[in-house]
Amino acid sequence: MFFTYLRRELRRRRKAALVVASGLALGIALVIVVNSVSAGMGKAQEKVLQSLYGLGTDMTVTKAAEASAAQERPRFRFDAQEDGSGEEQSTDHVMVQGFQTLASSTVGEVGEQSGVADAVGGLSLQVVKVSGEFTRGRFQQDGGQDGRSGQKGGPGGAQPAPEGRVQGGGADFDVNSYSVYGTDVTEPELGPLTSSRITSGRTFKASETDAKVAVVDSAHAKEKKLETGDTVTVKGTKYKIIGIATADSGDAAAHLYIPLKQAQELADAKGKVTTIYVRATDSQQLDAVKSGIQKNVAGTTVTTSADLADTVSGSLSTASSLATGVGKWLSIAVLAAAFLVAGLLTSSAVSRRVREFGTLKALGWTSGRVTRQVVGEAVVHGLVGGALGIALGLAGAYAVTAVSPTLQAQLGGGGGGAGGPAGGPGGGGMAGPVRQAATKTLDVALTAPVSLITIALAVGLAVAGGLVAGAFGGWRASRLRPADALRRVA
Template structure:
């Protein structure tokens, strides 16, 4: 009887039911789209952070900035040829990014902290190569005696000569080949050749970033020279998103030799045993290991600016508040319409009560109709929301993320593998701009939330109508004429 009466009433009042369901559907669809876009923002931000940190890295440890230390300036020296002949000159300067290093023993101290699953050190270097030649000028004698005179004249002039030098700058990252699961190299995929072997701790081998390899026409088997040392390219790596952490990757011990930084690292990459304990692990490291700065992914996320940050703020703040407002309005409208419909059915409910229906049965009938409207609105809302999220994913708008301005050095955002420029101690790295495509994945949690909202909307509408219906008295109802 309940379902028969329910079906008949919904069919007879289908226009009113459609209005209530449509209002709920719009609110639920907006919630689905906003939640899906917010989820896409989170995934886009993860891609940005992975391009600096590498997969599996929860935080980095770097040396605390020392404001009293002055920035070093690279110096180049070229020897003159005794015979005055022209000869190409070349000089390399290998410098530690940020000029701040930690002892390699610090890696073991960090790994021994409670809550740390693994830790690995790396050394980030910047190489400046200056090459060119001096050209000897020719003296044009203009004074008395002409050409061949023993003494130069004030009128003599030197014509020609000068210098022509080219400056080439590139980054080199020393990676611990025995720990391949952590570090910036994990954010790139080997697309040609191979990665390092665990036995190549001090081998003269290198992995080149694909963009740098293309620029320098390198391939597997090619040779690159860094500070007079030749390295064989054994692999080409392509960054999964954004720019690569370095142009060249070499074994850590080789990087330490190039920079005269034996047993030194610039960055320690840390993986926590539990992602929920990252905050406590950070506090423990800073407390137990003095002179260090710990940067988590949450800290680095705060430095993200550009359109990704703007869109994320809109999705998390404006979008969610708008969703709440629309939902509240939809629930109120659904409740008021249901209550209004009950008012128009006074005689009907009065007759049913006169025939023996209890107030509770009438209330349940009204709530059932409201729940049906809510579920219908939920189904329509899920369809609209999924369609909207799919449209966002299909369009995949490109967002820019600018990273930089970290207070530390040697780590992400501070002159480390993620830094975009060679900086002095305590100075901020130049901004690094990455482009990411926005998607809007719809999760089962979001669908479950939509169903919950549909049920809630139906209950709210049913509560309005049921309260109104429960107050009806048969005698009063029969005296009213629709």
């Protein structure tokens, strides 16, 4: 009897049911889109952080800034040539990024700390290459005289200096700067290289700890027209290119990757690292691990992914703030309004059915049965609205993903951490590759993935909306008396 009456009433009041369902659908659709976009923002931020830290890295450990540390200034020396003209000369100056290093033994200390699953060190370098040639000028005397001014000899018979000028000559030099990262090839699961895919050739082997091999970032390889099998020369040492890596975020941590031991030799930094990449046993306990490392390993600064996320700015940060703040509050407000409107419409519909419900009570229906009937109809309205809302929400999320608007992420940060030679000591507490990437703007395509949890939330909201509307109408219906129906009978 319940379902028969329910089906008949829903068919008879299709327009009213559609109005209530549509209101709920809009609120539910907005919730789905906002949650999906927020999830997409989270993935975009993770992508940015992975491009800086490396996949699987929870935190980095660097040397604490020293206020008294002196900056190293690059100096370039060129040998004198016999004629000084026409022969190209070049020199490489290799500097440690940030001029702050830790002893390699610190990697072991960090790895022994409670909550640390794995730790690996790396050395970030900046190479400044100056190349070009000198051209000797020619001296030309005034008045066309051959090295003489026409004046008489001075006292003691000395000849006066010829008068004239030097024409031509000079120097033409090109300055090229690029980054080199020394990676521990025995630990391929941690570090900045893990955020890149090998698109040509191969990555390092565990046995190549001191091999003269290199992996080149694809953008740098394209600019310099490099391929696997070619060689690159750094400070007179030739490295064979074994692979080309493409960064997932579009911006690599370094232009060139070589084994850690080779990087230490280039920079005269034997037994030194600039960055220790750490993976925690439990990603939910990062604060405790961070505190333990800073307490037990002296002279270090620990930066977690959460710390780094606070420095992300640009349109990605702005859109994320809008999605998590304004978007969520807007969806809550719209959903609350939809529930309220559905309740009022249901209550209004009950008022127009006074004669019907009064007659049913006169025939023996109890107030509870009438209330259940009204609530049942409202729940069906909510489920229909939920189905429509899920369809609209999925369509909206698909549209966002299909369009894939590009957002920009910029890393601001603490002090002077530039990737070039001007970077000061300890700038901002971020090391090598992170320091370099902080000066870049990353373009990230926004997606809006819809999870099963979001769908379940939509169904729950649909049922909740129906119950809220049913509560309004059921309360009104329970107060009706059979006498009210008899008074309205013509």
